[in-house]
Amino acid sequence: MLKERRKQHEIYPYYTRAHRAVQPSSAMPPCTLRDCPDYDALVLALARSRMAPVTTPQASLATIGDGAIALTDALVALRRDLHMHPELSGDERRTAGLVASRLRQLGLEVEEHVGGYGVVGVLQGAHPGPTLAYRADMDALPIQEISDRPYASLSLGVSHACGHDAHVTVALGAAELLAGLRSDLHGRVVFIFQPAEESLDGARVMIEAGLLERYQPAAMLALHVSPLQVGTVGIAEDRCLAGMEEFHVRFYTPGGDLEALVGEAATALQALSTHEGPQDAAQFEALAQQMETGSGLDRAVFVSCWSNLEEQAPAYHLLGLASLTDFDQRPALQCQIRRTLDRVVDRYDATYDLAVTFVNPPLRNASALVAEIRPALERLPGVDRVRLFHDPYPFSHEDLALFAARVPTAFVWLGTANARRGFTSMLHTPDFDIDEDALVIGTQVAAAALLHLSEAWR
Numbered sequence: 001m002l003k004e005r006r007k008q009h010e011i012y013p014y015y016t017r018a019h020r021a022v023q024p025s026s027a028m029p030p031c032t033l034r035d036c037p038d039y040d041a042l043v044l045a046l047a048r049s050r051m052a053p054v055t056t057p058q059a060s061l062a063t064i065g066d067g068a069i070a071l072t073d074a075l076v077a078l079r080r081d082l083h084m085h086p087e088l089s090g091d092e093r094r095t096a097g098l099v100a101s102r103l104r105q106l107g108l109e110v111e112e113h114v115g116g117y118g119v120v121g122v123l124q125g126a127h128p129g130p131t132l133a134y135r136a137d138m139d140a141l142p143i144q145e146i147s148d149r150p151y152a153s154l155s156l157g158v159s160h161a162c163g164h165d166a167h168v169t170v171a172l173g174a175a176e177l178l179a180g181l182r183s184d185l186h187g188r189v190v191f192i193f194q195p196a197e198e199s200l201d202g203a204r205v206m207i208e209a210g211l212l213e214r215y216q217p218a219a220m221l222a223l224h225v226s227p228l229q230v231g232t233v234g235i236a237e238d239r240c241l242a243g244m245e246e247f248h249v250r251f252y253t254p255g256g257d258l259e260a261l262v263g264e265a266a267t268a269l270q271a272l273s274t275h276e277g278p279q280d281a282a283q284f285e286a287l288a289q290q291m292e293t294g295s296g297l298d299r300a301v302f303v304s305c306w307s308n309l310e311e312q313a314p315a316y317h318l319l320g321l322a323s324l325t326d327f328d329q330r331p332a333l334q335c336q337i338r339r340t341l342d343r344v345v346d347r348y349d350a351t352y353d354l355a356v357t358f359v360n361p362p363l364r365n366a367s368a369l370v371a372e373i374r375p376a377l378e379r380l381p382g383v384d385r386v387r388l389f390h391d392p393y394p395f396s397h398e399d400l401a402l403f404a405a406r407v408p409t410a411f412v413w414l415g416t417a418n419a420r421r422g423f424t425s426m427l428h429t430p431d432f433d434i435d436e437d438a439l440v441i442g443t444q445v446a447a448a449a450l451l452h453l454s455e456a457w458r
């Protein structure tokens, strides 16, 4: 998950560092489902056309619950190994190799190098049924970890500050549990290990490599660690995360105070934000309560600016990211940006050019799919509480959105915070870490949701 932080002028947004203009290429297959006006009706019809309603037998959920608990030590060891060996976007060689060999050990069919270091593992069930996909991202961030834990990152300047080490661990844990339940499984599960999420490249390159045409999943699931309390799971009924545009301003002035001009413009543009990003788990919790009640975050705007970066942008350039939970607001925001810049340059007798680039669409869940899996998650032994969010989280982005525009998708927030044990940091911060109890819970959530869908949609 690519996350923006306020007051971060010294850190250039990671995805633009190597990819100045990330756009879906023209070779990208067209959206097939999300563009269809009856998208949700289609998902619902798909579910109802099967033997509905199906309740996953408690025995299967208990098997998953106990099975995940039995894996505790292995999950923790794997997560710590990945945490100590983080790899940047597009460079996930070790992680991908480890994933592929583990999937082969479990008896899955494995495809490697699907869009860079992408790995796909197919678990074939014993009975006919749907193809379900589960996606985990693998990459780390260019952030120096601050940690005195024995499993701290061994790579200078690189760390799993977004919890993708936990995502890989949970996906492999779910693959192991479901491999043991193959005789109960209908259809097949395609485990997708995606590279380069932080650079917002990985989903696109996997799609361009023909992943979706080859496997044609009927639904896709994914989870992400979050500063919710461990034991809690959150799921948005529809809108999950903001979409993002990049804007690039170039100023021209006959000789005024360029630095003051750029600074004033940055401050004025950031003031267009409707909300402040949370700085810790307590502030995240306050926001989560807003997301639950649905109080205006569906039209949130968040603007961050960067300037004065030598090799990427000399002082007369200003780079900004605009996050919008409702992409229909893009023209209005662009007008506001122009009006703001007009006002500032007027005072300095300057002019400017503005270029706006689409970066990533908002992430939306398929509500019918959420309604289908939620009851199964509520019955899991490790899950204390499933929270349903009516509003999206406006400060992060996910290139899972590119999959979700083509395949009905459910994205689940996995609580990993625990103030009592000192895990309260936000994602993308140097001291981010998780309560490892979440690994067992995440494995239960992933395996139970997949098993439930395989039975419900058989």
Ligand SMILES: [Zn+2]
Binding pocket: 001, 002, 162, 163, 164, 197, 224
């Ligand atoms: Zn992430």
